[in-house]
Amino acid sequence: MTPPEDESTGLPGLRSWRAVYLAVLGVFAAWVALLLLLTRMFS
Amino acid sequence: MNALDYLVLVGALLGIAVYGMWRTRHRDTLGSYLRGSGTAGWAAIGLSVMATQASAITFLSTPGQGYEYGLDFVQNYFGAPFALMLIAAVFLPILRRLGVFTAYEYLGRRFDGKTRLLGMSLFLLQRGLAAGITIYAPAIVLSALFGWRLDATIVLTGLLVVVYTVAGGSDAVTITQKYQMGIIFAGLLAAFAVLIRRLPAGVSASDALVVAGGFGRLHAVDFSLDVHRRYTFWSGLLGGFFLALSYFGTDQSQVQRYLAGASLKESRLGLMFNAVFKIPMQAFILLLGALVFAFYQFERPPIVFNPAAAAAAVGADSGKLQKLEADFSSIHAQKRLWIGRWLEARHSGDAAAEVAARSEALAQGRRADMVRTQVRSVLLRPGPAGAEANDADYVFIRFVIDHLPHGLVGLLVAMILAAAMSSKSAELNALGSVTTVDLYRNAVRPGADDAHCLAASRWFTALWGLAAIAFALFARLAENLIQAINILGSVFYGVMLGIFLVAFFLKPVRGTAVFWGAIGAQALVFALYAALTISYLWYNLIGCAACVGLSLAIQAGIGFGTREDRHA
Numbered sequence: 001m002t003p004p005e006d007e008s009t010g011l012p013g014l015r016s017w018r019a020v021y022l023a024v025l026g027v028f029a030a031w032v033a034l035l036l037l038l039t040r041m042f043s
Numbered sequence: 044m045n046a047l048d049y050l051v052l053v054g055a056l057l058g059i060a061v062y063g064m065w066r067t068r069h070r071d072t073l074g075s076y077l078r079g080s081g082t083a084g085w086a087a088i089g090l091s092v093m094a095t096q097a098s099a100i101t102f103l104s105t106p107g108q109g110y111e112y113g114l115d116f117v118q119n120y121f122g123a124p125f126a127l128m129l130i131a132a133v134f135l136p137i138l139r140r141l142g143v144f145t146a147y148e149y150l151g152r153r154f155d156g157k158t159r160l161l162g163m164s165l166f167l168l169q170r171g172l173a174a175g176i177t178i179y180a181p182a183i184v185l186s187a188l189f190g191w192r193l194d195a196t197i198v199l200t201g202l203l204v205v206v207y208t209v210a211g212g213s214d215a216v217t218i219t220q221k222y223q224m225g226i227i228f229a230g231l232l233a234a235f236a237v238l239i240r241r242l243p244a245g246v247s248a249s250d251a252l253v254v255a256g257g258f259g260r261l262h263a264v265d266f267s268l269d270v271h272r273r274y275t276f277w278s279g280l281l282g283g284f285f286l287a288l289s290y291f292g293t294d295q296s297q298v299q300r301y302l303a304g305a306s307l308k309e310s311r312l313g314l315m316f317n318a319v320f321k322i323p324m325q326a327f328i329l330l331l332g333a334l335v336f337a338f339y340q341f342e343r344p345p346i347v348f349n350p351a352a353a354a355a356a357v358g359a360d361s362g363k364l365q366k367l368e369a370d371f372s373s374i375h376a377q378k379r380l381w382i383g384r385w386l387e388a389r390h391s392g393d394a395a396a397e398v399a400a401r402s403e404a405l406a407q408g409r410r411a412d413m414v415r416t417q418v419r420s421v422l423l424r425p426g427p428a429g430a431e432a433n434d435a436d437y438v439f440i441r442f443v444i445d446h447l448p449h450g451l452v453g454l455l456v457a458m459i460l461a462a463a464m465s466s467k468s469a470e471l472n473a474l475g476s477v478t479t480v481d482l483y484r485n486a487v488r489p490g491a492d493d494a495h496c497l498a499a500s501r502w503f504t505a506l507w508g509l510a511a512i513a514f515a516l517f518a519r520l521a522e523n524l525i526q527a528i529n530i531l532g533s534v535f536y537g538v539m540l541g542i543f544l545v546a547f548f549l550k551p552v553r554g555t556a557v558f559w560g561a562i563g564a565q566a567l568v569f570a571l572y573a574a575l576t577i578s579y580l581w582y583n584l585i586g587c588a589a590c591v592g593l594s595l596a597i598q599a600g601i602g603f604g605t606r607e608d609r610h611a
Contacts, residue, residue, distance in 0.1 A: 010308050017311070021128050024318045028124045031322045032276075035117065035263035042256025 048453030065221035067211025094220035099181035099463035107435030109332020109426035113260035122283030124318035155554030175514030180258035205508030229258025230458030289540035296473035348437035376406035475504030535585020560594030
């Protein structure tokens with residue numbers, strides 16, 4: 001068993017891992033929106 | 044391919060392998076060999092995880108998917124970010140805290156020895172069988188295109204991977220994958236740039252997108268609840284989540300990649316790198332295929348992209364084929380004419396003329412598809428393993444050979460082989476580690492010291508590598524072997540995920556309950572597989588749910604308070 005590790009994210013502006021996961025969810029939503037835009041514009 | 048192409052190809056692949064071996068020449072402890080020296084940052088981990096998943100099939104089949112069906116396959120990856128977040132938040136901290144080498148070692152700590160051996164067996168069976176296909180798939184395509192000897196292609200690429208993976212262990216895999224991903228990104232961008240430049244005068248990238256979209260190739264997101272649709276937002280979110288969770292969370296070839304991070308933070312950020320960039324990367328590869336489709340609306344495409352199949356047109360069929368070829372050419376010329384009118388009307392803002400010309404172009408497209416189907420029914424009879432019959436796998440690489448300048452052809456072939464080698468090295472590294480840690484040191488030689496286990500690990504890695512090469516050489520002779528192995532892989536994943544979900548989330552359940560729950564769930568999956576014809580994604584869900592449910596039921600039968608098993 002190793003000692004508990006540092007829980008910091010090392011990311012400026014995203015100090016907790018919860019904030020990082022929320023940011024990743026936001027990026028996922030943005031990718032889906034972009035793909036949806038591509039679908040609607042050209043299909 | 045000319046001398047410049049071979050120089051780029053051999054220089055890139057050999058250069059990366061030699062550099063990886065030189066950088067890892069002092070890996071002489073078991074820990075540094077199996078888990079790396081503990082210095083890998085988030086970028087190295089992120090690229091390593093991405094390179095392990097991206098095999099040669101990714102760069103042969105995926106653009107072919109985009110060409111034939113469009114972007115809808117990207118929805119299969121919509122569940123991946125959620126799975127990667129769950130692994131980063133729950134799985135990873137526990138595995139790192141326990142300091143385990145393999146995921147199945149954790150099962151031994153959490154449950155008992157028999158559950159550890161069950162997890163190990165499922166992995167070795169599934170990954171050990173699939174390892175041969177990783178090098179067989181690109182070898183069969185490249186040998187058909189360049190006239191290379193299939194056996195020589197398999198042996199040379201296979202041995203190169205074995206040498207650097209055996210020499211440098213986990214760090215050699217991580218370091219070479221970083222540069223292999225560099226080759227892959229460079230190849231993708233070069234292909235995209237050439238594709239746009241090769242469009243006819245007066246046809247812009249936007250026009251190409253209009254044509255691809257008009258023919259239904261840019262339909263990327265489908266919110267339909269119809270279960271008969273191949274890919275929808277919902278099936279991608281749910282099915283993709285369970286598939287990604289079982290692959291990234293329980294397959295040692297991935298677990299070993301992110302356990303190599305210098306700290307919890309670096310490993311987590313490496314996983315988040317994939318959560319952010321996996322979807323756009325797959326979308327870009329599919330878009331390349333869709334744009335190749337648009338390109339071939341202006342330039343007559345080969346009816347059959349596999350030149351070996353086209354060359355097989357002999358004897359009685361050749362007269363019929365010549366007539367079909369002539370029909371295809373005249374239909375293509377008509378189609379191109381109507382596409383020109385469609386774009387002209389669009390540029391001048393004449394909506395009525397645009398609709399009329401577009402519908403005529405689509406009608407010609409349907410006629411061309413009918414001719415293509417007739418030709419393919421004559422030429423593409425299923426070959427051994429059915430693998431050669433999939434002409435879509437040849438679309439992208441054939442475009443590369445026919446339309447990219449020398450030098451870039453070598454780069455793109457290097458990209459495909461680098462992708463195969465990056466997956467292969469991670470597989471061998473994992474197979475060697477699991478055989479050493481979970482079988483040899485755990486059950487065969489429990490008292491063996493680290494130096495002995497390090498030597499054993501090198502031998503096991505080499506043996507798995509040679510077995511994969513032998514298997515790939517044999518694969519072309521065995522009917523439908525490849526499909527059988529792909530199916531075999533998918534029927535074990537669900538139960539494996541079930542075992543790990545019980546381990547992480549259902550603390551009262553112990554080893555005996557989960558062991559028999561997993562055996563029962565696997566038997567159920569096999570029975571359903573024999574009785575039903577449903578998508579393999581569903582077996583994943585059923586196997587996982589059955590394993591969790593049966594484990595809970597058996598533990599309830601034994602009693603939740605009993606302490607018959609060791610519990611970590």
